[in-house]
Amino acid sequence: MNNRIEIQISKKKIILLLIASIGFVICGIMFVYDPQNFVSEYLIRYRMFNNPEMIRIIGFVAIVFFGIIGFYGIKKLFDKKVGLIIDSSGITDNSNASSIGLIEWNDILDIRTEQVVSTKFLLIDIENPEKYIGKAKSRMKAKLMRSNMKMYGTPLSITSNTLKYNFRELQKLMQTEFKRNKNVG
Incomplete structure (x- = not known):
């Protein structure tokens, strides 16, 4: 399915x-x-x-x-790409400046929430951070990802700030899909 x-x-x-x-x-x-x-x-x-x-x-x-x-x-x-896609392969993120594309379910260890001032975001803990930092198409994006890695222990973060979606609902959806897809893999 x-x-x-x-x-x-x-x-x-x-x-x-x-x-x-x-x-x-x-x-x-x-x-x-x-x-x-x-x-x-x-x-x-x-x-x-x-x-x-x-x-x-x-x-x-x-x-x-x-x-x-x-x-x-x-x-x-002017970006025509979908902001976030969740399917059986993983999470394809195009929501922020440090987005990297497909994050495979097999690589995801945990999804957790962090808040800085009033902005909440999801942190995607992964097995091999360098694999995803290596996918960065620019030095600036790689630098942003390394900065995330130093501050939060993972280079990957997702926020609803640019999405047509409420953060609390996104958080529930991501946790549900993570549990469902982790059990399948």
């Missing part, structure tokens, strides 16, 4: 991501251009915001980081 579950990319979520990244890039430009006029009195209480050079550095980092996110958002907006 080959149940195939397809979860599409949410264009609405991608557009919101783009709007937010554009806003942060604009703030970053303002920090770089005129750091003393664009920092509120509330932030000046913190020591690092008293230093115009530090504000410029923060602005530059914001421009680069959110510029990359904006670029990724534009790319995803």
Whole structure:
């Protein structure tokens, strides 16, 4: 029995991501251009915001980081691929910047949840992380995966932030499919 579950990319979520990244890039430009006029009195209480050079550095980092996110958002907006496919082979992930494609059920040891600030994501613990890091098509993607590996013990993560799916439902679905497909293999 080959149940195939397809979860599409949410264009609405991608557009919101783009709007937010554009806003942060604009703030970053303002920090770089005129750091003393664009920092509120509330932030000046913190020591690092008293230093115009530090504000410029923060602005530059914001421009680069959110510029990359904006670029990724534009790319995803026109991406015709399905965001996530779950079938008898495994999980085919196309949901985020560090997505690697097919994650085979045989390689998956566990699926767990992690939260950073208000963002929840699923971590896919796998037997051979280097196999999947080696599938990265760019140095940046491999670097992102290695960073995930250092922080969470696995290079693979899935979030519902770009999917037409609620995180809690995605979490239930992934756990159910993992148990069902692990028992078959």
